[in-house]
Amino acid sequence: MELIYIVAISFCFIVQQNYATSNNELIVPYDTDANDVYTNDFLVKLRPNFQRIDHAEEIARRLGFEHLGKVPSSYKLHHFRHPGLHVASEEPSLTHLLNLRLEPKIASAMQVSGYDRSKRGYGRRSKQHSYKGLDPLYPYQWYLNNTGQAGGVPGLDLNVQPAWDNGYTGKGVTVAIMDDGIDYLHPDLRENYNAEASYDFSDNDPFPYPRYTTNWFNSHGTRCAGEVVGKADNGICGVGVAYDAKVAGIRMLDQPYMTDLIEAKSMSYKPDIIDIYSASWGPTDDGRTVDGPRRLTLEAMANGVNNGRRGLGSIYVWASGDGGSYDDCNCDGYASSMWTISVNSAVNDGATAIYDESCSSTLASTFSNSGKKIRGSGVATTDLYGNCTLHHSGTSAAAPEAAGVFALALNANPLLTWRDIQHLTVLSSTRNKLFDKLHKWKRNGAGLEFNHLFGFGVMNAARMVKMANDWKTVPTRFRCEAGGTDKPHFISSDRPLTISISTDACDGMLNRVKYLEHVQAFITLDSTRRGDVTINLTSPMNTNSILLSRRPRDDDYTKGFRRWPFMTTHNWGENPKGKWTLQIAFKGVWPQQGILREWKLLLHGTQEAPYDNEIVHGDESRLSVTKKLEHDEELTEDFAEKIAKAAFRAAS
Template sequence: MNVQEAWAMGYTGKGVVVTILDDGIERNHPDLKDNYDPKASYDVNDHDSDPIPRYDFANENRHGTRCAGEVAAIANNTICSVGIAYKASIGGVRMLDGDVTDAVEAQSLSLNPQHIDIYSVSWGPDDDGKTVDGPAKLALKAFTDGVRVGRGGLGSIFVWASGNGGRDKDSCNCDGYTNSIYTLSVSSATENGRVPWYSEACSSTLATTYSSGGSGEKQIVTTDLRKGCTETHTGTSASAPLAAGIVALALQANSQLTWRDMQHIVVLSAKPYKLNAPDWKTNGVGRRVSHSYGYGMMDATAMVKLSQNWTNVPEQQRCETPYLNGSKSFSKKSTLSVSVQTDGCGRVNYLEHVQAIVELSTSCRGEISIKLKSPSGTESVLLTKRPKDNFKKGFKNWAFMTTHSWGELSHGLWTLKIDSGNAEGKLESWKLVTWGTTTPPYQKPKQETSVPICHEGEYFLEGYCYKQCPVNFYEMNTTSSTNSTGSCLPCHKSCQRCNGELESNCIQCKDGWKLTNETFCTHLGKSINSFAVLVIQEKDWTKITIMSIIFGSVALTIVVIALVIIVIRKKHGKGEYKNYDQDAGNPLLSNGLSDGNEFAYFDDVEKSAAPI
């Protein structure tokens, strides 16, 4: 996690306030008491200002004290350990030692938001592989108020453990707290860079810190109840406080960071190296991301370096795109794919969080798995099968969230895929909600920062580095004496993918266009005359000759028919023709068309096929 170099730069968390929402903290612990902050503390269970835990024979209420030591245990006192932010102010909220109601959660999440900077939380709904639960009305308001007005409008920072339900094949996207856009969700890695047995994989996880693993692997050393120490703190419960400590170091480097700035900095600085998982992929902006680790291991030094000269990201924008084609049924062992097209509502161009809000009924919820594919081709697993979930009513407007398309352009086709497994059901409705910015979220760092904007072999586009340019852009290499990078340049408007800027450089076409002769994209609504122009441009004289013969034959036939009609008119006389038209009825009308309508019909075709 590269903490010691950040310490060497002078960052200790001084001036930053962190609180632990848990079962209380032992405020008089010798490794905590000098950093204890009563303004960041409260006992919600007993309604007083003292967060001291309730002691019992089994020391059940040790969790909060252990988490507090990870953040702010004092350095160089020969007691226990040293916290990541060992000069930060630390408080605690005792709120788990009783009924955890919506009101209790809301009161805890909204404690003193103009004083507290970071709320570290290591709890959530039951990790039993069958629960789907999240914040209710009051807690949700505490989140939204916190990011809106907390820290003087910069936003409270909520750091959340991603969950320990791995053994029960749980999904952290069924936990509405860690699945929220307002929380910085943190997973765990063992000391050997492996996925722990308790870890839950999901698309809402942003990053990772170390924690416990299997037999023989080290656990976390921290403070414990009764002024003691422990070497056995475990799970994602231990990962979130480590992340909160790193966030405190970054806030010391720049106290003006917003809650969204911090998430951007985590994404940019996290390291995927030496973390083993089979599902690592590269998203549309060239970043490695995993459902087990998010964007990788948090890097304290990289975060403080980025924070030092950071410019606040633009205002958050939201775009909602509903699926308008009605409900869709699905049978057992089938895949249902449904898509929506979005332009970001003219507001969301550069993505941060993406949500698929799903209403779905099914005979067995645990059989269902769901994926979401972005226009850049990034596929997020929103839900994995959960064998213990036998619930038969499905999901009621559940917001599945992914961070995997962070930085991608929002415009284009998004596809939701539902694999039914051994269940049947119906997708009642779904809508895509994209969050992000209209303009690029950040500019190229100043030269004095050591964090490069693009690496060797990457391509630059409006503040982002891509391993492969996104759709609608092509790669232009530029090589200097010291580096070989490139830029992403726009394709012709008809191309979705291309190898140059010209209309004849198309490789793949946009929806509504067809690739012709492997170079041009022809609009499917173009008339025959438009197609003929393309044929002429290609100088296929054989086709031209054949078409000329056909058109000539048709024209000759029309002339012959016209002459016959003239002869008939002259033979039967004008009056008989009028009677036929008025009394006997026009034979074209009896087939649903009149002369006038027939020509109007072809006129409409020509008008609708105007060149684009």
């Protein structure tokens, strides 16, 4: 039998109480054992003085709903529909119900449920289920399903299976791989290749196929593409995170040198077709370079987030860098940009990879190779000329995984803006089992847990998709110049600099900021050895961000920093009012000295609370309590594991 979901608009259908008709006949709803789902339709009863259609339309419009008229069986009931909700969910949307019930003009409201009805005389069509695991490399794709293979920790993965099971596979989303080209003839990629959105800026033609080399040097883009859109259950290689998404190849890394024009054209190519741009490249990770996008590229990125995707904003995903402890990704102007989502990597047991760079601009983490000589500990994906590999590596592998998760979220809710995606990343990422010996997990003033290496945690596809379904677009963003200094300040190894400014966060002005997203410190500084400079920024809510760590290979003493925009995400959700403190010191073997010539503090955020009309205020807010519960669950699991191990040792 062909399956049809019927959404009840009749009042008697879902109400969990009895109702009398006009002639006093009692209507008793059926008490069934059907597995109902919750739709994006709501029944709304208005108060007696607000029964007119224009009242209902005004209320619906103000609360983000569509008014679809009165219910035929009752002149008192109105049919509201929320376009941002999924048409069928397992859980009711308590947020939208609460918003309706708190409206003074509404007497009552309920969410309409949906159920199965089948045509008689037809065989029932089984639900089209998710991935079946028929690809030969799937057992090695621990970042998708970590069962403990290759020495990993079970459960430490992207948690994609529940998202797939709910039908979110990236369909309708296009991800561009900006790299050295992709093998679009590969049997695991060709069905998902979007030729219309692809271009070769290295050779100026529409065919971004990798240039042949004997050492397969130009396999980078093809490997990244397979992580995102590798076809499911076709018996070839593995499976992509968003295996029904489309992939565009933008070849722009394979010419003698990079230009501002090539970068700008690449990042602004077909912005109404391409949803997500994934970049696994940047300035040289040598621990001594400070570089970032030039003027045309900056303009292209700004235009992308403001006008791409028909005004919703292009999504730029960036690998944080492979310079390891010798480098700092805040010296990479691409990874530290507010307009990009900087992604770091963890290995399959939750530890830091040896190549990971740390910085305060990293938003979240995914996974990559551990460096251990264990078969299957790398990233399994497609390779050139129809081949497969188990050895994709570095943060290059981390960024495409994140792009795939974002494709799943856009599949669930195509109306998400570029800032919605960043907020969802912050809220849905979790600590899981990630750990680093040097940088411990901390909690900011808004109750959000973060780590200097891993950002707000490892990305969780199932959580992100579930939140995306009911997501309300975040409020308008504002920028406030909070203050600073242009007076020279001397710094030396035995005289670190501590300087503070107090700000009202532009209170009373049109650009007031109350809830933070990104914080930038524009700094001009000269020193006898740039690599020994360390910079910390402490917020009014006492959250410390390491803006710059020591880079032992950086011997510069002439260039310094010139209005360099150090950025932190660690203050996400905090109130910026109060005293901000900048600390600059030297850490190294030999005595050094320097001069801070300028510091300007910029605050970026909203005036309205971005989450359900509530942001964290103290320890009892909804967001803070949620994060604490997650932490308590992790502690409980750890405690239970310790008890089990102790019992085992005692028994043996």
